[in-house]
Amino acid sequence: MGSPPRTAGDTVEDIQVAAITGGCILTVIVIAIAAITDASWKLAELIGQVWPW
Secondary structure, eight states, X not given: OXXXXXXXXXXXXXXXXXXHHHHHHHHHHHHHHXXXXXXXXXXXXXXXXXXXX
């Protein structure tokens, strides 16, 4: 019983799936960081207009 023997093709597919999944997660994190940074800069500018340093 057990799982069928794995071929090199299976391993390549696993690596591709992992790379695509990891790439998507990484992209989302980068976009989120960029959005948060952008928002904090806008907030700082807004506060600077209300309370001039």
